[in-house]
């Protein structure tokens with residue numbers, strides 16, 4: 111049985127060309143992320159030399175849009191999008207390894223928001239597809255993941271990739287994930303606070319059990335960037351009205367457009383007669399956020415890594431480099447929001463939602479979670495060439511559980 115920790119070569123410096131000649135075993139894991147805005151495949155390659163722990167060697171990543179929830183009434187078509195990605199796995203992984211490579215799909219907030227029967231129909235189609243495939247299909251290989259778990263697995267990924275899980279004395283980092291339909295904040299709490307116990311990681315001889323068992327995650331369904339747009343427009347909750355025009359001062363005043371999310375078509379536009387700009391937009395956004403989120407005190411003293419839409423919007427507005435990422439302050443989002451919103455009437459920013467998105471991110475960080483203006487955020491899309499996503503944490507668990515399963 112392999113022992114934790116899995117090691118990643120660039121961090122540990124133990125993997126190089128000469129050692130690669132002694133490889134005794136290569137194995138793979140396929141993790142699908144069925145997100146609210148897209149479906150992604152992560153193919154992880156691990157290498158293991160005889161009695162040593164496995165190394166994560168690399169990741170192959172591909173994605174398709176839209177996500178499964180957009181196929182709410184066409185589950186077979188939804189599964190076809192997964193088939194395309196699975197075919198890619200067949201081209202990537204040698205056929206000799208197919209039957210020992212596990213394939214798992216975990217759906218997040220898009221499917222959590224669907225009526226249960228519709229979500230189940232989509233999952234059943236995918237399950238059938240997996241069972242017909244040549245890969246190893248573990249029990250419960252297709253499911254909806256709970257939001258807390260999603261945050262904890264992302265915390266595992268980022269702290270693993272940044273090397274924080276190797277040494278008990280290292281300071282773990284917190285994570286901020288802003289998806290399309292839900293958002294998570296996860297960190298190591300102070301002893302007396304809310305903790306989530308993640309008993310799945312049974313590495314009895316290693317301190318990681320303790321670290322993980324104390325992780326705190328707050329997950330908020332409906333607070334992802336795209337769900338928040340609907341909430342700000344007044345279109346979230348209740349029955350969606352496809353004929354109604356939803357308006358906001360966060361949008362260009364003369365705008366009239368349509369936008370599809372979760373299989374529903376929304377008409378939306380600006381407020382030609384009213385004041386626009388950052389202040390009025392911020393006031394609208396606050397109505398959605400105020401007193402809806404937790405503000406744990408310890409978040410102010412931790413380093414946070416932020417990715418997904420935090421990253422995308424920072425790239426879109428030139429705050430960070432699209433490949434390298436970067437460090438920004440919470441107030442940088444506010445300054446950018448201010449600038450974009452004040453220019454709503456004059457410029458075409460490319461995305462009509464940019465003012466709303468940046469204002470939402472600002473309000474979420476400051477009024478929602480209670481971050482200070484000067485809190486630093488590390489924005490990363492990849493660390494050591496591996497995607498910052500909950501999927502790696504999930505793949506570790508998957509492989510570990512298969513290796514420790516009773517004979």
Ligand SMILES: Nc1nc2c(ncn2[C@@H]2O[C@H](COP(=O)(O)OP(=O)(O)O)[C@@H](O)[C@H]2O)c(=O)[nH]1
Pocket residue numbers: 143144145146147148150177218219220288289290291292293334417418419420422490491492497498499
């Ligand atoms: N860095 C990184 N970002 C991702 C990955 N998968 C999704 N995202 C980002 O997550 C956001 C979309 O969230 P999504 O997963 O569709 O929605 P959710 O179901 O609410 O989590 C976008 O900003 C994507 O760029 C990934 O593998 N790596």
Ligand SMILES: [Ca+2]
Pocket residue numbers: 145146218289290418
């Ligand atoms: Ca996600």
